[in-house]
Amino acid sequence: MVALWIILGIIVVLLFAFIAMYNGLVGLRNQVKNAWAQIDVQLKRRYDLIPNLVETVKGYAKHEREVFENVTKARNMAQAAGAAGAAERGKLEGELSSALTRLLAVAEAYPELKANQNFLALQEELSSTENKISFSRQFYNDSVLRYNNQTQMFPSNIIASMGGFKASEFFEVTVPEEKNPPKVSFS
Amino acid sequence: MWEQIRSNQLRSAMLVVIMGILLLLVGYFLGLYFFNSALGGLAIAAVIWAFMGLIAFFQGDSILLGVSGARKIEKADDPRLYNVVEEMSIASGLPKVPDVYIINDPALNAFATGRDPNKAAVAITSGLRDQLNRDELQGVIAHEIGHVKNRDVLLMAISAVMLGTIVIISWYATRFMFWGGGRRSSRNNEGGGAIQAVLLIIGLILLILAPIAAQLIYLAISRKREYLADASSALYTRYPEGLASALEKLANSNTQVRAANQATAPMYTINPFGKKRAVTDWMSTHPPIAERIRILRAMAGNSYADYEKAYQQMHRGQGIVPKSALGTG
Numbered sequence: 001m002v003a004l005w006i007i008l009g010i011i012v013v014l015l016f017a018f019i020a021m022y023n024g025l026v027g028l029r030n031q032v033k034n035a036w037a038q039i040d041v042q043l044k045r046r047y048d049l050i051p052n053l054v055e056t057v058k059g060y061a062k063h064e065r066e067v068f069e070n071v072t073k074a075r076n077m078a079q080a081a082g083a084a085g086a087a088e089r090g091k092l093e094g095e096l097s098s099a100l101t102r103l104l105a106v107a108e109a110y111p112e113l114k115a116n117q118n119f120l121a122l123q124e125e126l127s128s129t130e131n132k133i134s135f136s137r138q139f140y141n142d143s144v145l146r147y148n149n150q151t152q153m154f155p156s157n158i159i160a161s162m163g164g165f166k167a168s169e170f171f172e173v174t175v176p177e178e179k180n181p182p183k184v185s186f187s
Numbered sequence: 188m189w190e191q192i193r194s195n196q197l198r199s200a201m202l203v204v205i206m207g208i209l210l211l212l213v214g215y216f217l218g219l220y221f222f223n224s225a226l227g228g229l230a231i232a233a234v235i236w237a238f239m240g241l242i243a244f245f246q247g248d249s250i251l252l253g254v255s256g257a258r259k260i261e262k263a264d265d266p267r268l269y270n271v272v273e274e275m276s277i278a279s280g281l282p283k284v285p286d287v288y289i290i291n292d293p294a295l296n297a298f299a300t301g302r303d304p305n306k307a308a309v310a311i312t313s314g315l316r317d318q319l320n321r322d323e324l325q326g327v328i329a330h331e332i333g334h335v336k337n338r339d340v341l342l343m344a345i346s347a348v349m350l351g352t353i354v355i356i357s358w359y360a361t362r363f364m365f366w367g368g369g370r371r372s373s374r375n376n377e378g379g380g381a382i383q384a385v386l387l388i389i390g391l392i393l394l395i396l397a398p399i400a401a402q403l404i405y406l407a408i409s410r411k412r413e414y415l416a417d418a419s420s421a422l423y424t425r426y427p428e429g430l431a432s433a434l435e436k437l438a439n440s441n442t443q444v445r446a447a448n449q450a451t452a453p454m455y456t457i458n459p460f461g462k463k464r465a466v467t468d469w470m471s472t473h474p475p476i477a478e479r480i481r482i483l484r485a486m487a488g489n490s491y492a493d494y495e496k497a498y499q500q501m502h503r504g505q506g507i508v509p510k511s512a513l514g515t516g
Contacts, residue, residue, distance in 0.1 A: 031280070038277060121266065128270035135278035138425065143280070 021156045025165050028147040032168050035140035036086075039171065042132040043078070043093060049129060050075045050100070053122050057103060060113040064106050067099075074099040086169040097130065137171050144168045199342055202408050206349045206401055210236065213353055213397050216390030217360050236352045243344045248300040248308060255298075257288035257310045265289070268316060268324065272309060275329045278423040279336045285309050289316065295440045299331035300340055307335040314440075319433055326420055326430030333419025339412040346405050353401045357394045364391065410474050414507045417479055418494035421486060427494075431483040438476040 054068050074096040081092050104123070107113050114120075148167045151160035159165075210232055218228020242250075262269040269287055276284045281304050288310035295315040301307030309331045319327065334340055421427035478501065485497035495508040 035280065042277075124266055124270065128267075128274060131270075131274045132277050135274050135423075139278055139280045 018159060021159045022163060025147075025150055025156065025160055025163065028143070028150055029165060029168075032140070032143045032147050035136065035143045036171075038136040039133065039140055040082075042129060042136050046096070046126070046129045046133065047075055047079050049122065049126055053103070053119075053126060056116065056119050056122060057107050057110075057113060060110045060116070061106060067103050067106050071096075071099045071103050086171045090172050093133070100126070100130075141170050141172075144170055199408050199411065202404050203342070203346055203349070206346060206353075206404050209397050209401055209404075210349055210353050212393055213356050213360075216387075216393055217356055220360070220387060220390055221363070232352065232356060235355060236348065239348045239351055240345070243348045244302060247302065247344050248306070251298075251300050252288055252308065252310060255290050255310065256292070257290045260287050260289050265316070267321065268311070271321065271324050271328050272332075275325065275332045275423055278329070279332050279419070281307070281332065281336065283307075285332070285335065287311075289313055295437045297327050297331055299334040301335060302341050302344065303338075304335055307332075307340070309335075315437075318436055318440075322424075322426060322429040323433035323436070325424050326426070326428075327433050329420035329423040330416045330430055332423065333416035334412065336419060337412065337415055339416065343409065343412065346408055350398075350401045350405045354398045357398045360394050361391075364394075411507065413473050413479070414482075414498065417483060418491050418508055421483060421489050421494055422491060425489040427483040427486045427489060431480045434476050434480050434483075438480070 050071060054071060057064075058068060074092070078089070078092040078096045081089055084092075104126075107119070107123075147165075150156045151165045151167050211229065214229040214232025215225045216228065217231065218225040220228075222228060260269070265287075268289075272287050273284050283305050285299070285301065285307035286309075288308055290310055290312045292312040293314040294312055295318060297309065297311040297315055299307060299309045309328060311327070315327070316324070417430060420430045424430070482494065482497045482501060485500060486493045487496065491508045498507045
């Protein structure tokens with residue numbers, strides 16, 4: 001009789017541990033999904049800002065056609081790859097970032113442009129959006145790390161494989177320049 | 188994040204529980220002395236506590252923002268400040284961007300409020316806003332958002348209310364005693380007199396010491412949370428130097444926040460009373476700024492583990508960051 005109760009107790013404890021770990025995994029997986037959606041929001045914001053910025057810079061620096069074309073091309077390619085995996089998107093977004101950096105570097109050479117209020121506002125928006133992209137990526141990667149740890153570490157890995165929780169992909173940027181993003185700072 | 192919050196709560200919960208016991212004891216002796224019934228005192232303590240608690244819970248943030256003269260701003264008013272708050276909410280994974288407030292004051296300070304991450308607000312003085320560059324602003328805002336994320340605002344509100352209740356009860360109780368209050372003596376039978384007298388002396392001592400003890404516990408909780416918010420700031424910005432250099436500017440300024448008082452002090456980034464009051468470590472709501480800067484600059488990386496290591500080097504191996512949080516960043 002006592003043995004029966006002990007076995008029953010162990011089963012109940014295991015059941016609770018199972019539920020807690022399963023729910024923990026679901027929570028982490030949702031956090032990863034949500035963080036990924038956050039990156040999307042910021043990337044979209046950047047796509048929307050670029051045509052505006054290109055138009056403004058064009059008004060002052062007509063001769064830099066190649067730079068404009070590169071930015072627009074990189075933007076369209078990145079936008080078209082919206083449904084691709086983290087690795088592919090990371091590469092395209094990295095290219096867009098470096099094209100934008102060149103555009104802003106070009107703008108430096110035009111003093112009238114740098115005095116334009118519209119341009120200054122756009123520049124703050126763009127550099128903040130760049131920051132938001134990298135912070136949302138940072139949060140996404142932190143979330144993926146926690147989630148992947150849970151799916152691979154004992155004992156939650158047992159539940160992860162039973163429940164079909166697969167490890168997620170990190171969002172890494174593959175263009176070398178992007179590893180040290182140029183800080184646009186106006187203090 | 189969840190495990191981190193839970194363990195933070197556990198760690199500070201001990202101190203809060205001690206404060207709660209103190210509150211119960213004060214109520215117990217109050218009842219014993221004035222009403223001949225310990226239960227009556229406990230009930231009074233509970234009613235005062237619940238009343239103040241409800242006000243703090245539902246009105247605390249608007250009272251705090253109102254008292255400090257803070258004005259809510261929209262993105263168009265200050266795009267950069269607003270952007271920085273948005274960036275740090277994203278980095279910390281807050282569900283909603285906090286409201287942004289400006290306090291028209293040349294002093295350098297900032298604070299966060301809001302009982303849960305969905306109803307948070309950050310406020311910054313115009314003086315600080317003007318003096319910081321973008322990286323420093325990011326560090327300060329990240330520190331405030333760290334308070335929100337670690338649920339410090341709620342924790343500090345709970346402890347402040349307990350402290351307030353203890354102070355109020357003890358203050359009135361001791362005043363009434365000196366006026367010769369207390370209706371106990373004559374109706375008691377003689378037998379239990381000695382025990383009763385001893386109990387009452389203990390009670391009197393407790394009523395006098397409780398506010399001081401509660402204050403010290405409150406300060407200890409507050410300082411702990413400051414270190415933790417610094418660690419969070421480094422983790423979110425991945426750039427501890429930003430906050431370190433902002434703290435340096437704060438340390439070098441000597442204007443006090445006009446609208447600050449004892450109760451709201453722990454909400455600020457640095458002690459709003461500045462250096463004018465010669466306070467020793469354990470009498471202060473905030474750790475010494477120089478030490479906070481040293482820890483931030485000694486960090487080898489940007490994670491909680493790096494902060495923990497830097498902190499330990501300065502405190503003979505004693506840690507500050509909860510163990511469960513160390514693996515997460």
